[in-house]
Amino acid sequence: MKSIIVFYSFDGNTKFLAQEMAQEIGADLSEIKPENEFKSHGFTKYLWGVKQIVMNQKPKLLPIEKNLNDYDLIIIGCPVWASTFAPPLKTFFSEVKIKGKKIALFCSCEKSQGNTINNMKKELSGNEFVAEMVFSSPLKSKNENSNFAKDFVKKLI
Numbered sequence: 001m002k003s004i005i006v007f008y009s010f011d012g013n014t015k016f017l018a019q020e021m022a023q024e025i026g027a028d029l030s031e032i033k034p035e036n037e038f039k040s041h042g043f044t045k046y047l048w049g050v051k052q053i054v055m056n057q058k059p060k061l062l063p064i065e066k067n068l069n070d071y072d073l074i075i076i077g078c079p080v081w082a083s084t085f086a087p088p089l090k091t092f093f094s095e096v097k098i099k100g101k102k103i104a105l106f107c108s109c110e111k112s113q114g115n116t117i118n119n120m121k122k123e124l125s126g127n128e129f130v131a132e133m134v135f136s137s138p139l140k141s142k143n144e145n146s147n148f149a150k151d152f153v154k155k156l157i
Helices: 013-025 043-054 087-095 116-123 142-154
Strands: 003-007 028-031 073-081 102-109 128-136
Touching: 003 013, 013 028, 013 073, 013 102, 013 142, 073 087, 073 116, 087 116, 102 116, 102 142, 116 128, 128 142
Parallel strands: 003 028, 003 073, 073 102, 102 128
Antiparallel strands: none
């Protein structure tokens, strides 16, 4: 089964998970990258993120290098921002139409996933959802989350 992991990562948590998963099952990786990524950390990044969500913003993205129609399984991951998926995924979902695929979803968060997974499913209707996983503070517990990530994807293949 040809697999790809598509992800957006701001602080590196989701990227860490995506790389661990890809290595475990030999999947391709495709990182969603905004043209102009906000560089601040600390409290300012939270204000910026909430503003993007409340204003329903869709940041411009760099082109996706892979054709997702070439894959049987698409694994999509992102961080949780204000109880939902990060705004770059809003752009991704509106620009890249995915239908009739097996989809697995994951997110990384500090405390609560909110409605992230359910909101992603709504954006991806018309697909078969085969798995979902929430990871808490991946970079703070690297070994444990690496094992969880590998176990998550092994079950998909």
